[in-house]
Amino acid sequence: MKFTSRPAAALICLSLAAVTVTGCSEEASSGNTAADAGKCEPSEVKLVGQVRNESNPYEAAWLAGGDTFAKSVGLSQERLTYGGDSTKQQEQISQVLAGNTKCLVLNVLPNGDSDTTPIVKGADKAGAYLVTQWNKPADLKPADYDKWLSHITYNGVESGQQIGDALATAIGGSGGIIALQGVLDTAAAKDRYAGLEASLKKNTGMKLLDQQAANFSRAEALAVTKTLLTKHGDKIKGIWAANDDMALGALEALQQAGRAGKVAVVGIDAVPDALTAIKNGSMTATVSSDGPWQGGIGLAIGYCVATGELKVADIAAENRAFFAEQFLISKDNVGDFLQPKTDPADFKCANVFNRVAGSLS
Amino acid sequence: MSWRDAGPPAALVVIFVVFAALSSQFRSIDNVQNIMDAAAVLAVVTCGITFVLMMGSIDLSAAGVMGASALTVSLLVANNRNDNDLGILAIGVAVLVGAGFGCVSGLALVFLKVPSFMATLGVSAVGLGVATLMFAGVQPNISDAMLKSWAIERFLGFSHLTWIAAACLVVGWLIQRYTRLGRYAFAIGGAEEVLTLSGVRVQPYKIAVFTLAGAFYGLGGVMVTSQLGAGLVQAGDGYDFSAITAAVVGGTLLTGGRGGVLHSAVGVLLVVVLTNGLVQVGVSPYWQGGVQGLIVVAAVAAAVIPQRRRNQVVK
Numbered sequence: 001m002k003f004t005s006r007p008a009a010a011l012i013c014l015s016l017a018a019v020t021v022t023g024c025s026e027e028a029s030s031g032n033t034a035a036d037a038g039k040c041e042p043s044e045v046k047l048v049g050q051v052r053n054e055s056n057p058y059e060a061a062w063l064a065g066g067d068t069f070a071k072s073v074g075l076s077q078e079r080l081t082y083g084g085d086s087t088k089q090q091e092q093i094s095q096v097l098a099g100n101t102k103c104l105v106l107n108v109l110p111n112g113d114s115d116t117t118p119i120v121k122g123a124d125k126a127g128a129y130l131v132t133q134w135n136k137p138a139d140l141k142p143a144d145y146d147k148w149l150s151h152i153t154y155n156g157v158e159s160g161q162q163i164g165d166a167l168a169t170a171i172g173g174s175g176g177i178i179a180l181q182g183v184l185d186t187a188a189a190k191d192r193y194a195g196l197e198a199s200l201k202k203n204t205g206m207k208l209l210d211q212q213a214a215n216f217s218r219a220e221a222l223a224v225t226k227t228l229l230t231k232h233g234d235k236i237k238g239i240w241a242a243n244d245d246m247a248l249g250a251l252e253a254l255q256q257a258g259r260a261g262k263v264a265v266v267g268i269d270a271v272p273d274a275l276t277a278i279k280n281g282s283m284t285a286t287v288s289s290d291g292p293w294q295g296g297i298g299l300a301i302g303y304c305v306a307t308g309e310l311k312v313a314d315i316a317a318e319n320r321a322f323f324a325e326q327f328l329i330s331k332d333n334v335g336d337f338l339q340p341k342t343d344p345a346d347f348k349c350a351n352v353f354n355r356v357a358g359s360l361s
Numbered sequence: 362m363s364w365r366d367a368g369p370p371a372a373l374v375v376i377f378v379v380f381a382a383l384s385s386q387f388r389s390i391d392n393v394q395n396i397m398d399a400a401a402v403l404a405v406v407t408c409g410i411t412f413v414l415m416m417g418s419i420d421l422s423a424a425g426v427m428g429a430s431a432l433t434v435s436l437l438v439a440n441n442r443n444d445n446d447l448g449i450l451a452i453g454v455a456v457l458v459g460a461g462f463g464c465v466s467g468l469a470l471v472f473l474k475v476p477s478f479m480a481t482l483g484v485s486a487v488g489l490g491v492a493t494l495m496f497a498g499v500q501p502n503i504s505d506a507m508l509k510s511w512a513i514e515r516f517l518g519f520s521h522l523t524w525i526a527a528a529c530l531v532v533g534w535l536i537q538r539y540t541r542l543g544r545y546a547f548a549i550g551g552a553e554e555v556l557t558l559s560g561v562r563v564q565p566y567k568i569a570v571f572t573l574a575g576a577f578y579g580l581g582g583v584m585v586t587s588q589l590g591a592g593l594v595q596a597g598d599g600y601d602f603s604a605i606t607a608a609v610v611g612g613t614l615l616t617g618g619r620g621g622v623l624h625s626a627v628g629v630l631l632v633v634v635l636t637n638g639l640v641q642v643g644v645s646p647y648w649q650g651g652v653q654g655l656i657v658v659a660a661v662a663a664a665v666i667p668q669r670r671r672n673q674v675v676k
Binding site: 053056064212217222227248271272273 | 391512593
């Protein structure tokens with residue numbers, strides 16, 4: 001058989017190169033699994049933070065928090081972003097794991113629940129320390145793995161209820177509200193809405209006039225809110241949004257309808273614009289998961305275990321998968337959150353599990 | 362317009378009447394204003410994409426180009442990130458940025474022989490990349506009085522954005538009807554070989570059409586920025602496919618050579634009325650996506666039955 005076309009030749013070259021690279025990396029990783037765990041020099045540790053993209057303030061703040069922690073221990077963080085593309089995330093993880101994995105620490109935001117499984121298995125096989133956040137399938141548990149140190153997430157039911165209650169107080173306990181939901185088939189949207197339903201049950205004067213999906217998007221929330229404002233008119237006293245981007249879209253809609261300041265708006269995530277809006281009084285409340293802390297804490301846990309300051313066996317079972325503490329922000333305490341910052345004390349090995357608010361069953 | 366083009370406007374009237382009968386809120390003046398305001402950005406983007414579709418190409422670059430132009434304009438007018446305050450000039454620059462991206466798509470198509478599908482998808486990714494670089498972790502919020510007023514101030518009951526969209530449609534229609542660019546775009550979509558054989562150099566016109574479309578997306582990005590009060594990388598999210606949907610629903614064929622700006626305008630109204638109406642009559646959000654899809658397919662089917670033989674893109 002004779003290959004005359006150049007694309008075919010190029011393909012063959014590429015695949016040969018790929019085979020060579022894979023060969024090398026397998027050798028490297030198999031060498032590492034045998035190495036003794038928890039005996040890394042602090043300078044040998046390699047820190048990697050991976051999020052979807054840097055084009056939103058929350059994930060940008062997350063990576064900044066990771067940088068701050070890395071700097072505090074004299075290292076630097078490798079920043080990876082995969083643009084919300086599951087395939088790309090897996091490729092990046094395999095590339096990182098193909099290198100030297102002996103003292104590798106990964107703080108990863110998996111794209112979706114199902115993306116966590118291959119990441120966990122890959123890291124476990126390569127012997128890298130892994131902390132995941134937000135997404136994992138319910139039956140996949142860090143306790144079953146040696147190197148998957150912890151999974152951190154937040155109780156969406158709780159945050160949904162917190163802002164629901166804050167909204168009820170803001171409208172004086174009675175009146176109509178509308179709800180803007182996130183992407184309907186995500187756990188975050190479901191949990192947060194369940195929180196609102198719990199809050200409605202508690203605050204019987206607050207009536208839900210309508211609920212629509214605006215897919216966590218500022219632009220969609222703007223359009224949906226404008227429509228709902230024409231549908232329900234002055235009956236709307238408050239707007240519950242499942243994240244701040246939608247809350248900010250709703251604020252624009254209120255301004256365009258000439259009703260700014262007359263309707264209370266709440267959201268979740270504590271993005272900078274929402275904090276500014278709370279400060280100047282146009283928004284009522286939001287909930288913060290503390291992005292910079294999330295970016296630092298995953299690396300801190302991994303660093304502590306890698307350097308041997310913390311032993312995997314000593315980590316309490318409830319700290320292997322937990323709900324972290326979140327903070328309701330209103331006008332009273334917004335000043336503390338305006339500048340995203342981390343407290344170095346949070347990342348000391350003795351304190352890394354200080355924010356455990358409950359075990360993830 | 363011939364009788365064959367009567368499908369989409371008829372569908373629009375039917376859908377409007379059905380919703381109006383079902384919901385008194387839907388037929389209120391407030392809501393009609395709301396529908397027109399909501400249609401503004403989509404109308405401008407669809408106007409651009411229509412020229413590309415008429416030519417028989419496809420354009421998926423809207424999302425990226427709009428993101429880049431949204432960030433450009435929000436960083437050049439008065440904002441919270443820097444001391445720029447270029448006002449109307451900034452809007453011009455953002456439109457030029459859009460045109461630049463469109464031009465790149467056209468050049469890739471003509472000189473590198475990259476199919477328009479891939480070329481524009483790539484340009485969209487580049488646009489998003491450029492937008493992300495300009496975003497740099499901090500959302501630019503605009504404080505420019507003129508740009509903010511576009512979404513808020515009203516003239517004869519409609520927001521300034523709606524009037525801008527209307528002006529774009531008129532300009533688009535004039536280009537399509539009375540300029541060589543518009544006439545050739547039609548001809549390229551209808552029978553490119555015939556045009557080439559008769560000695561017309563089609564390449565420059567292809568590049569020009571993509572550039573024109575890019576300029577419309579650029580303006581769309583500026584309008585979204587005005588609506589949201591901030592420059593978002595995601596400013597154009599979803600507009601690429603909504604605009605193609607609107608154009609096709611309105612009777613612009615994916616094979617090219619048929620349809621036009623006015624057809625697309627009807628399509629835009631169909632899509633927006635549908636989104637608005639489903640909320641107004643109280644269809645559960647869990648059902649809306651599916652119901653909307655079904656109605657769109659039905660509307661396209663109704664619209665193209667008289668032209669079935671021409672609608673060969675799906676065979």
